[in-house]
Amino acid sequence: MRFQSLQKTLIVMLGIGFIPCSSLLAQQAGEKQTTSVSPANDPDLQTRRHVTIATLGPQPLAADSKAEPQQIVERMIGHWRKELGQVLTDKPDLIVLPECCDRPSGLSEDKVREYYRVRGDQIQNALAEIAGKNHCYVVYSANKLQADSSWRNACVLLDRQGRVVGEYHKNHPTIGEIEDNIRPGREAKIFECDFGRVAFAICFDLNFDELRLQYARLRPDLIIFCSMYHGGMMQPYWAYSCRSHFVGAVSGLPCEIYNPLGEKIGHSTNYFDFAVTTVNLDCRLAHLDYNWDRLRRMKEKYGPAVIVTDPGFLGSVLISSRHPALTADQIVKEFEIELLDDYLNRARVRQKQEPLPKEEGDKP
Secondary structure, three states: OEEEEEOOEEEEEOOOOEEEEEOHHHHHOOOOOOOOOOOOOOOOHHHHHEEEEEEEOOOOOEOOOOOOHHHHHHHHHHHHHHHHHHHHOOOOOEEEOOOOOOOOEOOOHHHHHHHHHHHOOHHHHHHHHHHHHHOOEEEEEEEEEOOOOOEEEEEEEEOOOOOEEEEEEOOOOOHHHHHOOEOOOOOOOEEEEOOEEEEEEEHHHHHOHHHHHHHHHHOOOEEEEEEOOOOOOHHHHHHHHHOOEEEEEEOOOOOEEEOOOOOEEEEOOOOOOEEEEEEEOOEEEEEOOOOHHHHHHHHHHHHHHEEEEOOOOOOEEEEEEOOOOOOHHHHHHHOOOOEHHHHHHHHHHHHHHOOOOOOOOOOO
């Protein structure tokens, strides 16, 4: 069996003829539907694992420095209602806004703090209303005043009813933020949504292995990155390292969505500062070693109900279930496919069993 990539089409040759599999982005579009299954299975399986994600990255709203803070708040609410209107037509499950999304440009630091105090929760409440009316999750990123009079650079996750699921505080603020009384968060939190488990990173966080390694152990289904800094190669690296889908909302820069292979599967453009992509979170990474025959037998049985995505050169593939009644975990278990981390851990054990070789010059 071998895998070939041709433009955006993956052709899987499995010794039983060529089976065309559309690119992951094309496969997932339009698949958000519930298929009838036996009573023993979850009737919402298809709907829950296919998640439509919208990410927005417009430039910050410019404010008149002579305007009253409440006027700026009202303009900001109108700005975000207009921006969200561009993606609500696609009926997303999740909308992600960039870091400090309601911080206007053109104001002095003192004016910004005065605006924040007047703003309070007004913008969060307006977004909560949008979330409830459109039955979607919304991620609101903002500097928030705490009870101890300190500030946090925060992401607030609002659920489909507009209620607060939880709040993540930036673990690694910049030196400038700390000097401006933005205190670091101390937790790598995982939040439960009806479609899966999500984690957060904000801007400068992406540079720190301490946070990434915590998420690599916790294994969220999706990492949400709100930022003013793009991060470049760090975005796909985090996706692959944490075995998670990854969505970035970056103000004024490309907003991108990656699968757990680190492949870009959705992005904004120079014409549109937003992107909407449907992803399949029911997937697992496996190495090709020792799995060739198992993957072939899996495809022979399930055909297009299971997708094998190969990026080339990596040695790892992404197994995604499109089966109406079986999850990727169930299919992997059926064929005893060894997952990537299980294989790497087995290799570590085997390596430790070998005696250390004698180095040249060692005494007998």
